[in-house]
Amino acid sequence: MLTTTADRYPTRVPVPKPSTPRTDPTVWGSQPGPLDRRTLIRHSTTGYSVHQNLFSADELSSYAAAARGLIDKPLLRHDPRVIREKSSLQVRSIFEPHKLDESIAHLVRDPRLLDRARQILGSEVYVHQCRVNYMPGFTGQGFYWHSDFETWHAEDGMPAPRAVSASIALTENFPYNGSLMVMPGSHRTFVPCVGSTPADNFRQSLREQTIGVPYPGSIAALASECGIDQFIGPAGSVLFFDSNLMHGSGNNITPFPRSNIFIVFNSIENLLVEPFAAPRPRPNFIANRDFRPLTSIDS
């Protein structure tokens, strides 16, 4: 069951290395599911797809309330799963919300998400990571350009880019409140990053990433080849995007927070091994090693 551990995506290299074409598919196999052929082709070509109206307004407001509720939980005040903004100390992200709140636990096993993830990855899936990103108003700091897979491969031992992320908007994503930018098609290129990974790099990187960051030249080349799309839409919009898609976000000085729930589904045929370029694996709350496949809950 374990995928080979040969390193087909070397990164955290001592000197700049050219980007390499991805050898793996984006849509795996041809498992039946809710997505039509056109959507799958678009997802495969651009590395992402947007899914509107998956959830009712009632469902959404219950998820948003749950996410807000976590911020004020006294028990979480000193919990390592709560990540704060570097300057303002406002809550930036909370990891494992699905272990902290019943309704988010439910969401993670919702067939509207699960069936899409299974169809894209061509197998049963489990949760590699789950977090709420709050991106508070006024002081929210963005996330610089990166490929998630580059980090998950280097620091978590994920062998191949056979993972897909679902981002569920809890607030409206305007073009100007730090909404996600993606480079369509960039997921077909693997960009190795320079620099070796310090032990416990995650303590720093979750607030501001400095290792696992592509060279400006690589970013400029990809942007000029692929262009930039933004994920914009009302609360409830859902973005599925490939683990190797180059993405990032600017800061948010508007009064409007840009919050989402972010769930990473990994294929059970792509289980984590030892990190490919880090001294030791990151904690389970960031890179889950409970590989039991998810079963759907009726929504």
Add this chain to the structure above:
Amino acid sequence: MLTTTADRYPTRVPVPKPSTPRTDPTVWGSQPGPLDRRTLIRHSTTGYSVHQNLFSADELSSYAAAARGLIDKPLLRHDPRVIREKSSLQVRSIFEPHKLDESIAHLVRDPRLLDRARQILGSEVYVHQCRVNYMPGFTGQGFYWHSDFETWHAEDGMPAPRAVSASIALTENFPYNGSLMVMPGSHRTFVPCVGSTPADNFRQSLREQTIGVPYPGSIAALASECGIDQFIGPAGSVLFFDSNLMHGSGNNITPFPRSNIFIVFNSIENLLVEPFAAPRPRPNFIANRDFRPLTSIDS
């Protein structure tokens, strides 16, 4: 000729003060000019207007080349008119480009700009301030929410909001490369800021403004009342906006710089007096005190 120096717009106050309605017009008098009635009404209502195709592609590329050329001028290396980004030290702004480059000197007296400024302000005009903003790719830091007039009143002694700024895009303004956000209609409200102005505040404020910054509550109230518009468009788009319009910009992590030439026209019936809330006036390169009205140059 001198406007009264009674302070109708108190700011830099010790404790929060409620916002006050503006008592001055936005479009002054009914001087004939190139703008039609509809544009003037829109400008008066929203506090800004966008003017496309004022300049040919050739003219634009010569301005853009001139702006880029200033960055590398050895003579400017230690010039106080060159403002650098706080962290990356890349050039953020250069003041008085019209005194450093012939083509920009020409632009400032171009009748396509001058006639519009005169029509909006209902009088002859002079240049209060001129700068190139570079907003470099990858590292460009934005400008937090502010009203220009609040600063010009407090630190430069500008009596009334009878000034208008022209921003000429030298590169494409995308929704995602730190393009200007404005709150339409916010120019009708004056938002006093808390805190007294330190001497030589400009040394800090041109890199990152900390004094003359509205309370988050005032920004949130204005944003919820007015909404947010973005100034988006190809190189060559020109934005005219009122001196009291609440505006700001996020950072720019894209590889695409967002550069513009920014020219502030002030009415000769609104000449600077002593600062209303600062120990001494800012230098001439930031707040010009050569009040001779501009004469048009044939374009």
